[in-house]
Amino acid sequence: MVDQTGVDDPITTPWTPSIDQALANRLLAQLTQAERSLLLDQAELVELDRAQVLVWAGHALSHAYFPTNCMISLLATQPTARNFEVGQIGFEGVLGASSALGVTASAFDAVVTGAGQAWRLPLTVLRKQCLRSRHLSVLMVRYLYTELGQMGALAACGQFHVLEQRLARLLLMCQDRMRAPDLEVTHESLAHILGVRRASVTLMTGLFQSRGLIQHSRGHMLVVDRPGLLATTCECYARDLAFYEQVMSEQWPL
Ligand SMILES: [Zn+2]
Numbered sequence: 001m002v003d004q005t006g007v008d009d010p011i012t013t014p015w016t017p018s019i020d021q022a023l024a025n026r027l028l029a030q031l032t033q034a035e036r037s038l039l040l041d042q043a044e045l046v047e048l049d050r051a052q053v054l055v056w057a058g059h060a061l062s063h064a065y066f067p068t069n070c071m072i073s074l075l076a077t078q079p080t081a082r083n084f085e086v087g088q089i090g091f092e093g094v095l096g097a098s099s100a101l102g103v104t105a106s107a108f109d110a111v112v113t114g115a116g117q118a119w120r121l122p123l124t125v126l127r128k129q130c131l132r133s134r135h136l137s138v139l140m141v142r143y144l145y146t147e148l149g150q151m152g153a154l155a156a157c158g159q160f161h162v163l164e165q166r167l168a169r170l171l172l173m174c175q176d177r178m179r180a181p182d183l184e185v186t187h188e189s190l191a192h193i194l195g196v197r198r199a200s201v202t203l204m205t206g207l208f209q210s211r212g213l214i215q216h217s218r219g220h221m222l223v224v225d226r227p228g229l230l231a232t233t234c235e236c237y238a239r240d241l242a243f244y245e246q247v248m249s250e251q252w253p254l
Contacts, residue, residue: 089147
């Protein structure tokens with residue numbers, strides 16, 4: 001089977017964007033032409049703005065979002081503490097996959113942390129097509145399983161790995177999902193995602209810049225040495241990518 005992503009090495013080479021927006025999301029790209037058309041005929045390609053809240057925890061999602069070049073963070077909210085990221089959704093995934101199980105309420109706040117485009121589809125349409133197509137419902141369940149794995153990995157990473165490693169991993173993940181080395185991020189948003197103080201992020205990004213890993217200016221961060229970031233991060237980054245590929249392959253048992 002031809003790899004529609006065109007990726008030789010997903011770690012050192014961020015996924016090359018497809019010109020065809022219908023194929024720019026990996027889940028949509030894995031559907032048959034007929035399945036994809038059934039969804040996209042009722043979807044619209046929308047621009048999502050940074051800090052846009054797509055759903056609050058405990059509330060029902062009205063639409064599913066299939067990112068093509070934006071990034072959505074799933075944030076756990078504690079009234080007496082900082083929010084922190086428990087999951088990240090980009091072109092490899094979808095917000096709303098739980099509708100395949102009949103669940104429309106979100107367990108987390110879903111906030112756009114990287115502006116860009118996504119296919120927006122009424123959740124009722126996705127649910128209906130999941131009931132009709134085993135291929136689609138299995139794809140959604142596989143993806144949900146990768147989300148579970150990602151959440152466990154992020155929890156373990158936060159517990160056992162230092163900020164230097166975690167920040168490098170986050171920048172790599174952001175670069176993958178935004179499909180560009182120039183990231184529109186602030187120290188504050190990175191601190192928000194990592195669940196640490198802003199001053200800690202400022203200190204660490206200054207260190208990264210002095211090492212030539214990144215260039216940072218107001219509101220932007222340019223990744224200039226991706227191999228250097230790969231050498232800095234913990235094993236969680238590569239493990240997360242490998243887990244996704246493993247679960248999404250048809251060889252993974254369900
Ligand atoms: Zn880690």
